[in-house]
Structure formats: structure tokens, C-alpha cells
Amino acid sequence: MAAPTPVSALVHSSTLVTAGVYLLIRFNKILIERIMDKILLYLSIFTIFISSLIANFENDFKKIIALSTLRQLGLIIIILRLGLNLLSFFHLLTHAIFKSLLFICAGIIIHLMNNNQDIRFCGKINEYIPFTIIRFYISRLALIGFPFLTGFYSKDLIIESVYIININMSLLILRILSLSLTVSYSFRLFYYIYFGEVNRRRFFFLKEDKLINFSIIILILFRLIGGSLLT
Numbered sequence: 001m002a003a004p005t006p007v008s009a010l011v012h013s014s015t016l017v018t019a020g021v022y023l024l025i026r027f028n029k030i031l032i033e034r035i036m037d038k039i040l041l042y043l044s045i046f047t048i049f050i051s052s053l054i055a056n057f058e059n060d061f062k063k064i065i066a067l068s069t070l071r072q073l074g075l076i077i078i079i080l081r082l083g084l085n086l087l088s089f090f091h092l093l094t095h096a097i098f099k100s101l102l103f104i105c106a107g108i109i110i111h112l113m114n115n116n117q118d119i120r121f122c123g124k125i126n127e128y129i130p131f132t133i134i135r136f137y138i139s140r141l142a143l144i145g146f147p148f149l150t151g152f153y154s155k156d157l158i159i160e161s162v163y164i165i166n167i168n169m170s171l172l173i174l175r176i177l178s179l180s181l182t183v184s185y186s187f188r189l190f191y192y193i194y195f196g197e198v199n200r201r202r203f204f205f206l207k208e209d210k211l212i213n214f215s216i217i218i219l220i221l222f223r224l225i226g227g228s229l230l231t
Contacts, residue, residue: 005107008062012069013100018092021073024080025089041081045174048074052181056188061110061117064189065102068143071182072099078175079158082165091154098142098151101219105136108212109193119189123196131213133193135220140186150222 003011011017048071055067072095080088110117112129126133138149145155162175 005062005103005110008066009100009103009107012066012103013096017069018073018096021076021080021088021092024077025085025092028080028085038081040077041171044074044077044081045171045178047071048078048178049174049181052178052185055185056181058185059118059120061106061119061122062103064119064185065099065106068102068182068185069095069099071178072143075155075158079161082161084161087154087157087161091158094142094150094154097219097222098139101135101139101216102143104212104216104219105132105139108132109136119192120196122193125193132216135216137190138220140189144183144186 051067051070051074055064055071058064058067072091076088076091076095079091108129109122109125109132112125113122142149142151145152159179162172
């Protein structure tokens with residue numbers, strides 16, 4: 001069920017979507033180590049692979065970010081299955097920051113486009129809301145684990161842990177391929193926003209709101225320093 005973008009920012013970052021993962025972290029000893037064991041590992045790996053693959057062919061703005069959430073939660077389950085509870089909770093916290101920023105920036109873009117969510121009509125939109133687009137791509141860089149942004153601190157630890165602990169080569173290749181697909185759909189989104197088709201007839205609101213800009217600035221500060229503080 002589709003929700004308004006501010007609601008999506010809250011749901012995907014901190015509440016309903018992440019509630020199940022939080023419960024798995026809290027009851028890790030009972031659910032994972034005794035009951036689910038390897039089944040959860042295989043399911044989470046195929047989840048992140050399929051969600052990353054679908055995101056590379058999706059054109060709906062909010063669906064791409066929602067599939068990104070599904071992929072991040074699968075990554076948390078993988079590292080939880082390997083027994084690193086604190087690291088999975090750490091990534092859950094960093095994910096909440098950049099996912100809320102992504103949804104707010106996406107909401108501004110959709111609002112500007114007169115409620116159009118198709119990324120194929122978002123070409124040259126950086127000329128109208130440059131500050132929002134800059135913040136949007138800072139959050140995308142954090143999502144793919146760009147060095148010294150918040151996502152880097154948790155994702156780098158996760159990848160190192162996967163290399164050290166896991167010895168199954170087929171699962172390791174699927175994980176690396178899924179991480180590569182994350183980078184590819186992020187750059188696909190970048191291409192459509194900067195070099196895509198221009199359709200100015202859809203533009204309705206041409207100014208950035210000061211109050212929303214203020215909230216985005218607060219989130220971007222957490223994005224830049226949050227990882228080092230949480231570490």
C-alpha cells in the first residue's frame with residue numbers, strides 16, 4: 001500500500017518495516033540460533049539479490065527506494081545470522097538516517113513534478129532544486145557505502161565480517177553481486193535525474209521550501225557525522 005512520502009520516511013527508517021528486524025535482533029538466541037539457522041541465511045541472500053535486480057529495472061521513484069530498504073534489511077539479517085548482533089543493530093541505526101533523508105528528498109522531487117513518480121521524466125531537475133539534489137545524492141553515496149559517510153562505517157564492517165566468517169563461495173559471490181547491483185541502480189537513478197528526458201509541462205512547484213530545507217540540513221549533518229559518533 002502506497003503512503004505519503006513523509007509517512008514512508010518514518011515507516012521505512014524506524015517503525016513498521018524495521019520492527020521485524022529489531023525483534024529478530026532482540027530474540028536472536030531463540031529464533032536464529034535454535035529454530036531458523038541456515039534457512040534465514042539463504043532467504044536473506046536471495047532477498048537482497050532479487051530486490052537489487054528489480055530495482056535496476058524499476059521506474060517508480062518510491063519503489064526504487066522501497067526496494068533499497070528491502071535490500072538493506074536482508075543485509076542486516078545476513079550479518080545477524082553470522083552472530084554479530086551489535087553490528088546488525090548498528091547498521092539498522094545508520095540505515096534509518098539515510099533512508100529517511102532519501103524519502104524526504106524524493107518527496108520534494110515528486111512534489112515538484114506535480115505528483116509524478118516516474119524517473120524517466122525527471123531529467124535536468126537539478127536545475128530547479130539543486131540543494132535538494134545535492135543532499136539526495138549525498139544520501140545515495142551513504143547508501144552505497146562511500147568512504148567516511150555514515151553508511152560506510154557499518155557496510156565496511158559487514159563486508160569484512162562476511163569475508164572472515166563465511167566460507168561458502170557461492171553465497172559470497174551472490175553477496176558481492178548484490179552489492180554491485182546497489183551501485184548500479186544508484187548510478188541509474190543519477191543518470192535519469194541529470195541526463196534524462198526533460199518534460200517541463202509536469203513542473204508545478206519551482207521553489208524549495210525553507211522549513212523542509214531546514215529538516216534536510218539536520219539529517220545531512222547526521223549523515224556526515226553520525227557514523228563516526230555511533231562508532
